[in-house]
Amino acid sequence: MMDKMIGFDDGSEEDFATLLEQSFKKNEGGKLTNGVIVNIKDDQVTVDVGEKVEGKINISEITLPDGSIVFKVGDKIPVMFNGYRNERPMISYKSAIKASKQKEFAEQNSDFETREIIVKGKIVKENKGGYIVESEDGLEFFMPRSQSGLKKDEKVLGKVITAAVIKVDTAENSVLISRVKLIREKQKAKKDAINEILENPQPLQATIKSVASFGIFVEAGGVDGLVRYDEISFKGPINPVNSFKVGESVYVKAISYDKEKNRVAFSIKAAASDPWDEIRDELEVGDTVKAVVSNIEDYGAFLDLGNDIEGFLHISEISWKKNLKHPNEVLKVGQELTVEITEIDFEKRKLRMSLKKLLAKPFDSFKQKHKIGDVVSGKVLNLTDFGAFLDIGEVEGLLHNEDASWSRDFKCKDSFKAGDTLEVKIIKIDTEKEKVSLSLKELADSPVAEFSKTHKFGDVVNGTVRDIKDFGVFVELGHNIDGLIPNDELYPRKKEEILKGDKVDCVIVNIAPESGKIRLSIKRLQKEKDREAVKKFNDQSDESSFSNDLKDRLGS
Structure with a gap:
């Protein structure tokens, strides 16, 4: 609330009548009288005012702007008699007209105490007591310094001011005016208007005076104020420049008053019913609603549900596509969507939605159309240290x-590079994790396939240990051809004694050309060696036994 108006230094208790008399004091003998024009010659007009010597005025005083002369010889005219100079009367027609106007004004406004009289004029002179103010039609007023509301060091000559009449002296035809009185009346009127607006619970019709990015300036009930950008819509902060124009009418409600800035804060939201209260019992998580795309940002889109309710659709909830880089790839402003409500916070007035939840899962559709072993075309989306992701x-x-x-x-x-198109084979579809594994090499002949043409199960091969893993040892059998010896097939060799680069003999136990895998075994080779040794020993034992038997028979 306003509880204090701008103050002015009243100074000492001045005698306004004295100031009035000092400011408009005339020369002794100065008076209004009538005269008769007796001669007009060159730039001089001679006027008989009843004195021994005629007075003279410059012809410009009775000449109109178009050059025509108002009076002629013999005409009676009013003049102001201001004394003598070398016995010749000093007279002025313009001063007389001015004095007549001054007198007329004083007489017409002598009832200044019963009504407010406002005048407007320019400060033309400054003296110790105050200022002489002259109106457009030549009237002069005196404004005491204490009634001016002007700063002491302020440059005031030529300044146009508006003031109220506070005293009229009909005897002297002088008028005293006060700018302070008018300012205080305006302040009081504004204070009353502000108090009335602040106490008024009803919305007020306001006119937009100016529009800026931070808010709109309005005038309501004679009071100027600001509607901040966050007090315009229940949707949240908006840029008023895009929605309002100067001269438009809006309904507002006063919500606060800033004494320092002497400004009322208005709200368009407060003047309307809260739409969030209206939907509290109508919407819940899981509901599907129609909404229109109102704004698109890098991170998502804002959707208008109507009735000043806006929801947010995050980019991750727009599509099942993982490589969606910007919402405008799918959406456009003004587009109508059917979405599912995923979150509602009535306190914070936030609403989140999902579009993809109402769309068929791409993975489910993919599973129905494809199976392991299918060859598909894919475009490289991005590359990593471990491989490439393809859009299939x-x-x-x-x-x-x-x-x-x-x-x-x-x-x-x-x-490869992003954008390359490749023909690949589906080698795995993980339903649980919704992942698809691809192969390019399975569409080409493997080195193992060539190897299998000259090697078979049971062949003994010699290779070099290339790598040692927890589950076994990889042996290089040729260029890009590896075989695996599982841990349980290393016997009688001890794994901890095997080093990379060691030469090993082993036997082929399995060749899979389609997968490019070869299974090897030292253990099986050792068994073969043991079997051959036993066989050889047995053969030798049988031969020795036969020889001994033959000798016995011959010797008998």
């Missing part, structure tokens, strides 16, 4: 480095 239509698939080439050192990021 409705879902993404992973092409791991080891499935991209039969070469063990192959890296997808060194051979």
Whole structure:
């Protein structure tokens, strides 16, 4: 509330009548009288005013702007008699007209105490007591310094002011005016208007005076104020520049008053019913609603549900596509959508929605159309250290480095770039994790396939230990051809004694050309060796026994 108006220094208790008399004091003998024009010659007009010598005025005093002369010889005119100079009367027609107007004004406004009289004029002179103010029609008023409301050091000559009449002296035809009185009356009127507006529970019609990004300036009930950008809509902060124009009418309600800024804060929201209260019993999580896209940002879209309710659709809830980079790839402003309510916070006035929840899962559709072993076309989306992700239509698939080439050192990021199109084979569909694994190398002949043409089960091979894993030892049998000796097939060798680069003899126990895998065994080779040793020993034992028997028979 306003409880204090701007104060002014009243100074000492001045005698306004004295100031009035000092400011408008005339020269002794100054009076209004009538005269008769007796001669007009060149730029001089001679006037008989009843004195021994005629007075003279400049012809410009009776000449109109168009050059015509108002009077002629013989005409009677009013003049102001201001004394003598070398026995010649000093007279002025303009001063007489001015004095007549001054007198007329004083007489017409002598009832100044019963009504408010407002005048407007320019400060033309300054003296110790105050200021002389002259109106457009030549009237002069005196404004005491204490009634001016002007700063002491302020440059005031030429300043146009508006003031109220506070005293009229009809005897002297002088008028005293006060700017302070008018300012205080305006302040009081504004204070009363503000108090009335603050106490008024009803919405007020306001006119927009100015629009800025931070709010709109309005005038309501004679009071100016600001509607901040966050007091406009229940949707949240908005940029008023996009929604309002100067001169438009809006309904507002006063919500606070800033004494320091002398400004009322208005609210458009407070003047309307809260739409969130209206939907409290109508909407709940899981409901589907129709909404219109009102704004699109990098991180999602805002949807208008109507009735000043707005919800947020995060980019992750727009589509099942994982590579959606911007909402405008799918949405556009003004588009109508059917969405599902996923979160409602009535206290914070926040509402979240999902579009993809109402769409069929791409993975389910993919499973119905494809199976392991299918060959599909895919576009490279992005590359990583371990492989490449491909868009294979409705879902993404992973092409791991080891499935991209039969070469063990192959890296997808060194051979492909985003946007490349590849023909790949589906080698795994993980329903639980909704992941698809792809292979490029299975569409090409493997080195193992060539190896299998010259090698078979049971062949003994010699290789070099290339790598040692927890589950076994990889042995290199040729370029890009490895065989695995599982831990349980290493006997009689001890794993901890085997080093990379060691040469080992082993036997082939399985070749899978389609997967490029070879299974080896030292254990089986050792068994073969043991079997051959036993057989040889047995053969030798049988031969010795036969020889001994023959000798016995011959010797008998």
